[in-house]
Amino acid sequence: MNREDLPQVLNWxxxxxxxxxxxxxxxxxxxEHARWYARMSCQEGIWLxxxxxxxVAKGFVNISRTRCQHVADWGFYLSPDSEKGTGKLLGRAxxxxxxxxxxxxxxxxxALGFNERSIxxxxxxxxxxxxxxxDQHCDGNGFHDVVCFGLLSSEWRCGNRQREGHQ
Known part of the structure; x- marks a missing residue:
């Protein structure tokens, strides 16, 4: 992501x-968006x-290292007009x-507990x-659960081999 992407990412x-x-x-x-970008884009261990x-730009991804340099959090969103299947492509990439x-x-x-699609x-x-x-997140109207996920490199590699038809 670079500064030229800011208007499109903000619209999404x-x-x-x-x-x-x-x-x-x-x-x-x-x-607010420009301040966020200025703050995040200069930090080591964060990839925007x-x-x-x-x-054609179809989505935004944020990967942020945690306290451990080999573990990171991710967040993402797609362009609202993305074609079906774009999320799967984004996830694999x-x-x-x-x-x-x-x-x-x-x-x-x-994922917020009510975001079944993301779950x-x-x-x-x-x-x-x-x-x-x-009840970890309050949106001003009520409290919501937050569902936490993790994927190990070894699990991904094993699953990838199975998807490619390898033994």
């Missing part, structure tokens, strides 16, 4: 279909990525990047549910 982030599943669900201003299909390029041992994710998505990618943080 502020779309109601995306925003409803975010920890901060208010409409982000361009100034644009996912493209056929050279991110896992390949995280484990093969960055050499991570583990990738972690979270199913993580599970289809091979993530394991590692816990539920009960």
């Amino acid at each position: 982030r502020n779309h109601p279909d995306v925003r409803q599943f975010m920890y901060t669900s208010h409409v982000i201003t361009p100034e 990525l644009i996912f493209e299909v056929g050279a 991110v896992l390949e990047y995280a484990f093969d390029e960055l050499g991570l041992h583990k990738l972690c994710g979270q 199913r998505f993580h599970e289809r990618l091979g993530f394991n549910r590692e816990g539920v943080l009960r």
Whole structure:
């Protein structure tokens, strides 16, 4: 991601279909978005990525190392007008990047408990549910569970071989 991507990523982030599943669900201003980008883009251990299909931007991915340099959290969202199947492509590309390029041992994710689509998505990618943080998030209207996921590099590699038809 670079500065030129900011307007498009902000439009995706502020779309109601995306925003409803975010920890901060208010409409982000361009100034707030620019401050976030300035703060995040200069930190070591954070990768802000644009996912493209056929050279067309289709999604945003954030990978952030945790306290351990071989473990990271990820977050993502797609362009609201992305074609069916784009999420699957994004997920596989991110896992390949995280484990093969960055050499991570583990990738972690979270989904708000009411975001069934994201929960199913993580599970289809091979993530394991590692816990539920009960009533962890308050959106101003109520409290919501946060479902925590983790995927080890060894699990991904094993699952990848099975998907490719290897023994």
